[in-house]
Amino acid sequence: MPKPRGRHFFANPGPTNIPDSVLRAMDRPSVDFNDPDFVAVYEAAYAGLKRVLRTGQHLFMYNASGHGAWEASLTNLLSPGDTILVLESGYFSDEWANMARSHGLEVQVVAADWRRGVDIADVRRHLAADAAHAIKAVCAVHNETSTGLMLPLPAIRAALDEAGHPALFLVDTISSLGSLEFRMDEWGIDCVVGGSQKGLMLPTGMSFTGVSAKAFAAHASARLHRFYFDWTMMAERSTKSFIGTIPVHIFYGLRESIRLLEEEGLDNVVARHSRLAEATRRAARAWAANDGPRLFCLSPDRCSESVTTVLMPEGCDGDSLRRTVRERFNVSLGGGLSRLSNRVIRIGHLGDLNEPMLLGALAAVEMGLRIEGVPHGRGGVEAAMAYLAA
Numbered sequence: 493m494p495k496p497r498g499r500h501f502f503a504n505p506g507p508t509n510i511p512d513s514v515l516r517a518m519d520r521p522s523v524d525f526n527d528p529d530f531v532a533v534y535e536a537a538y539a540g541l542k543r544v545l546r547t548g549q550h551l552f553m554y555n556a557s558g559h560g561a562w563e564a565s566l567t568n569l570l571s572p573g574d575t576i577l578v579l580e581s582g583y584f585s586d587e588w589a590n591m592a593r594s595h596g597l598e599v600q601v602v603a604a605d606w607r608r609g610v611d612i613a614d615v616r617r618h619l620a621a622d623a624a625h626a627i628k629a630v631c632a633v634h635n636e637t638s639t640g641l642m643l644p645l646p647a648i649r650a651a652l653d654e655a656g657h658p659a660l661f662l663v664d665t666i667s668s669l670g671s672l673e674f675r676m677d678e679w680g681i682d683c684v685v686g687g688s689q690k691g692l693m694l695p696t697g698m699s700f701t702g703v704s705a706k707a708f709a710a711h712a713s714a715r716l717h718r719f720y721f722d723w724t725m726m727a728e729r730s731t732k733s734f735i736g737t738i739p740v741h742i743f744y745g746l747r748e749s750i751r752l753l754e755e756e757g758l759d760n761v762v763a764r765h766s767r768l769a770e771a772t773r774r775a776a777r778a779w780a781a782n783d784g785p786r787l788f789c790l791s792p793d794r795c796s797e798s799v800t801t802v803l804m805p806e807g808c809d810g811d812s813l814r815r816t817v818r819e820r821f822n823v824s825l826g827g828g829l830s831r832l833s834n835r836v837i838r839i840g841h842l843g844d845l846n847e848p849m850l851l852g853a854l855a856a857v858e859m860g861l862r863i864e865g866v867p868h869g870r871g872g873v874e875a876a877m878a879y880l881a882a
């Protein structure tokens with residue numbers, strides 16, 4: 493089949509669309525990362541990223557995708573045999589837990605239905621039962637990209653405080669930062685894990701951890717093995733935040749992406765994502781008629797504002813729908829991960845995105861449903877347009 497013409501519509505939940513001005517900012521020859529001109533770019537990007545994280549504390553950055561920052565968070569804060577508590581939300585909370593086990597950590601899990609996420613009362617009970625304070629860290633994925641589910645971080649912080657539990661609070665903000673409201677310091681988060689390729693609208697390859705003063709103090713006695721990710725070594729370097737060759741182009745891009753986020757205003761960025769997410773949910777609710785595809789998330793106040801996971805009807809193949817949509821209409825959607833493989837499609841609506849871009853992706857899905865013969869209610873795009881025009 494010939495390659496479809498026209499612009500490729502990228503509706504994956506990460507990586508995301510890279511704005512033209514970010515591409516232009518990175519389109520330049522190499523420069524020595526010690527060059528004073530570049531040092532100024534680095535420092536501006538570094539300070540800007542702290543503003544986006546809403547933190548005045550530490551920030552360390554890595555040449556690695558989000559997995560690297562996960563590994564940095566665990567190895568810098570914990571020692572072999574330490575216990576951590578992971579709040580189940582989907583594939584990515586499972587993988588963070590698996591990584592912890594591979595490092596010799598004892599992992600307890602607050603189990604949850606993937607369509608609803610953890611009950612905060614269960615989290616509170618779990619922490620209150622740990623009278624000896626064996627749990628050293630609580631790990632939560634703010635926005636679970638596999639299930640399209642958000643967790644209420646202030647409520648989890650409150651559960652820790654109500655239980656009087658001193659565990660560190662670790663949060664994965666990989667698919668929420670720059671898209672959903674996020675406040676590291678105000679919400680009492682000790683370590684934040686983030687990546688370049690989602691709300692920050694950059695290529696994949698740079699990840700980072702925001703680290704509270706409490707976490708940095710705990711780091712001093714943490715004995716898990718680390719080298720490239722070591723915060724103490726980083727703090728001793730001239731940048732105070734990076735080891736090894738700095739990916740200069742990413743930093744030119746980061747400075748520009750932060751400029752774009754701040755030009756729009758972080759609150760407006762959050763409101764835009766919320767609007768696009770609601771339009772997507774309205775489309776999915778229309779499709780759900782006639783036993784059609786439906787929202788995977790069953791907790792209305794937790795449905796993600798950056799990615800919508802849509803459950804296919806029994807016997808219908810999500811990957812086949814994605815293939816049709818890609819081959820016929822040049823639209824790329826996310827697929828199901830692990831136990832959701834083939835069972836869902838994921839519509840990403842984060843990053844550099846506006847109403848017509850979203851409507852194009854929704855229309856392609858709706859046409860794909862017809863072509864594939866998937867039973868569904870008509871009028872999903874109409875429902876999204878009615879909402880966006882209101």
Ligand code: PLP
Pocket residue numbers: 506557558559560584633635636637638664666667687
């Ligand atoms: N955590 C979440 C919530 C993610 O969405 C992803 C990737 O999509 C990861 C972790 C892993 O990050 P990476 O693929 O950049 O290593």
